[in-house]
Amino acid sequence: MGDYLLMMVTAIFANNVLLIRFLGLCPFVGVSSNLSSSFGMSGAALFVCVLASAITWNVYHFLLVPLQLEYLRTVSFILVIASLVQLVEIVMQKTAPALYRALGIYLPLITTNCMIFGVAVLNIQEEHSFLDTVIYAFAAALGFCLALIILGGIRERFALGRVPTMMQGFPAALITAGIMALCFYGFIGLGQ
Amino acid sequence: MSTFFQEFSKGLWKEVPPFRFVLGLCPVLAVTASVSSALGLGCGVIFVLLVANTLVSTFRDFIPNKIRVPVFIVIIASAVTIVELTMEAYFYTLYEVLGIWIPLIVVNCLILGRSEAFARKNPVHLAIADGLGMGLGFTISLCLLASIREIFGAGTWFGLQVMPSAYLGFELLQRPPGAFICLGLLLALMNLVSARLEKPQETC
Numbered sequence: 001m002g003d004y005l006l007m008m009v010t011a012i013f014a015n016n017v018l019l020i021r022f023l024g025l026c027p028f029v030g031v032s033s034n035l036s037s038s039f040g041m042s043g044a045a046l047f048v049c050v051l052a053s054a055i056t057w058n059v060y061h062f063l064l065v066p067l068q069l070e071y072l073r074t075v076s077f078i079l080v081i082a083s084l085v086q087l088v089e090i091v092m093q094k095t096a097p098a099l100y101r102a103l104g105i106y107l108p109l110i111t112t113n114c115m116i117f118g119v120a121v122l123n124i125q126e127e128h129s130f131l132d133t134v135i136y137a138f139a140a141a142l143g144f145c146l147a148l149i150i151l152g153g154i155r156e157r158f159a160l161g162r163v164p165t166m167m168q169g170f171p172a173a174l175i176t177a178g179i180m181a182l183c184f185y186g187f188i189g190l191g192q
Numbered sequence: 193m194s195t196f197f198q199e200f201s202k203g204l205w206k207e208v209p210p211f212r213f214v215l216g217l218c219p220v221l222a223v224t225a226s227v228s229s230a231l232g233l234g235c236g237v238i239f240v241l242l243v244a245n246t247l248v249s250t251f252r253d254f255i256p257n258k259i260r261v262p263v264f265i266v267i268i269a270s271a272v273t274i275v276e277l278t279m280e281a282y283f284y285t286l287y288e289v290l291g292i293w294i295p296l297i298v299v300n301c302l303i304l305g306r307s308e309a310f311a312r313k314n315p316v317h318l319a320i321a322d323g324l325g326m327g328l329g330f331t332i333s334l335c336l337l338a339s340i341r342e343i344f345g346a347g348t349w350f351g352l353q354v355m356p357s358a359y360l361g362f363e364l365l366q367r368p369p370g371a372f373i374c375l376g377l378l379l380a381l382m383n384l385v386s387a388r389l390e391k392p393q394e395t396c
Contacts, residue, residue, distance in 0.1 A: 020368050025217040026301050071277065074295045075269040082262055114218045117299045121292055166387065171380035178372030185369055 004135055011139035013187035017115055018147040019180055020188075024115030028148060029173045038152030040099050042145035048088055049116050049144075052081045053137035056120040057130055077120050085110045115144055147184075151177060196321045203325025209302050210333060211382050216302035219293050220334060221371040227350050230338035232286045233293060234331025236275045241303050241327040242320065243271040248311040249319035255312070264307045265298070272298040302330060341365045341374055 017023045024045070056077045064070050088110075093100045110116060119140045123133045154176055163172050203209070210220050219237075223229045247267050248255070255263050276294045279287040287294065297303070306326055311319040342348055345365030347355035355361075364370040 019372075022218045022222040022368065022371070023296075025221065029217070071273060074273050074276065074298055075266060078265050078269050078298055079262070082265055114296050114299045118292060118296055121295050125292065166380045166383040171376045171383065174372050174376030174379065178369045178376060181369035181372055182364075185367065 007132070007135060008139040008142075009190060011136055012143040012146065013184060014190045016143040016147055016181075016184045016187075017119065017140045018144050019177065019184045021118070022114075023118040024113050024144055026113065028151065028177070029170055033152070033155050035149065035152045035156055038149045042148050044088060044092070044110060045113065045115060045148075046138075046141040046145055048081070048084060048110055049119055049141035050134060050137045052084055052116050053120050053123055053133050054130075055080050055084070057123060057128075057133045060124055073121070073124065077117060081116055081120070115141070147177075147180065150180060154180075196317060199318050199321040200325040203322065203327070203329040204332070205329075207326075208329040208333060209326055210330065211379055216300040216305075216330070217375075219296065219300060220337065221368070221375060223290060223293055224334060224338035224341055224371060225345070225366050226289075226342050227335055227338040229286065229289045230334040231331065232279075232283070233290055233297075234327075234334045236272075236279070236290075236294060236297055237300065237303070237330055238324070238327030239275055240268060240271040240297055241306060241323040241330075243274075244268045244303055244307055245311040245319040245323035246316060248307045249314060249316045252312045260312065261304075261308070264304060264312075268303055268307070269298045302326065337371075337375060337378060340378075341370065345370065 011017075015021060018025065018028055059076055059080060060070075060073065064072060064076065089100075119137050123136060126136075128136060151173070155173060158172060167175075210216055219233055223233045244264070244267050248264055272295060275297065276287075279290070279294060306322060310322050314322070339349060343354060344362050347353060347357075347359045347361050362370075365374060
């Protein structure tokens with residue numbers, strides 16, 4: 001139990017997928033301009049990430065390894081993730097049309113979100129067991145949500161202040177993210 | 193020929209990724225702690241972009257519109273697998289350093305973005321020009337950022353000492369937070385430069 005707690009804390013803070021490992025930056029700067037879309041994106045990413053990691057782990061260990069097709073890892077994982085995202089998109093369109101409209105372009109972009117794919121590959125590379133995989137995916141996605149929501153909150157405040165023209169938009173968001181990364185970097189001793 | 197060159201050169205300044213299109217940022221930040229890894233990843237991206245653009249453009253009339261994205265992704269993933277296996281066989285140290293970032297080329301928005309926005313609507317030779325230009329622009333940007341981070345962060349360039357040996361190195365630049373801040377400042381600088389360049393044209 002203690003091991004899992006440690007793994008979660010490390011994955012959320014010390015090895016934050018977004019700020020320390022740089023996975024999933026496109027939605028990070030893209031949808032984080034206000035809090036509500038940050039929340040929507042986080043929810044979608046959390047759901048897809050856990051599901052995708054669980055499925056790809058099974059695909060790898062029960063399909064690719066017995067058939068000695070490990071080199072097809074990249075192709076098969078990306079296909080699994082792409083169809084999963086399509087599924088989430090259809091379900092969301094029916095059940096939460098407002099959220100669907102708010103997320104717009106970024107929902108299909110979860111397919112090319114490095115975070116989902118990266119966590120799936122990391123789970124294979126680190127030789128996690130199935131339970132480890134699910135917990136790690138959950139914790140990593142939680143770290144992603146945390147960073148995304150914090151940045152969303154900060155950027156909402158930007159609207160009130162005067163930002164120099166050349167710094168507007170992406171540059172300011174990136175520098176804010178840098179300062180946040182500096183804070184998260186302080187957690188790095190936590191896991192040891 | 194002029195359109196060929198036009199498509200090629202737009203990737204180098206006018207639409208240079210990742211600065212103009214803020215796409216495919218993740219590897220930009222992750223591999224730029226040293227110039228050699230940035231160059232290695234850049235070459236991988238050029239190859240994948242070229243293969244993906246060529247194939248997508250060749251088969252653009254045969255790919256059903258509804259399932260085009262999965263088709264693009266399979267093409268890209270196959271190209272990435274080629275890069276991955278080649279690097280593992282011939283450039284093992286680079287393969288070790290880049291690690292997870294080689295399979296992650298597949299989810300680089302830049303590549304899917306070019307297939308979707310350009311290659312599926314244009315003839316093959318233009319798609320090749322676009323792929324080469326965008327890939328080259330991406331690699332140059334990566335190397336620029338990596339040079340700044342390596343020279344000021346560690347005092348070396350391609351692993352060679354360039355700063356005086358007494359130079360201690362600005363450690364922050366080598367670390368993740370430094371990557372964000374450095375890229376943010378570069379983007380701001382680029383906005384400033386292009387704003388300056390555009391001003392005289394308006395008065396003409």
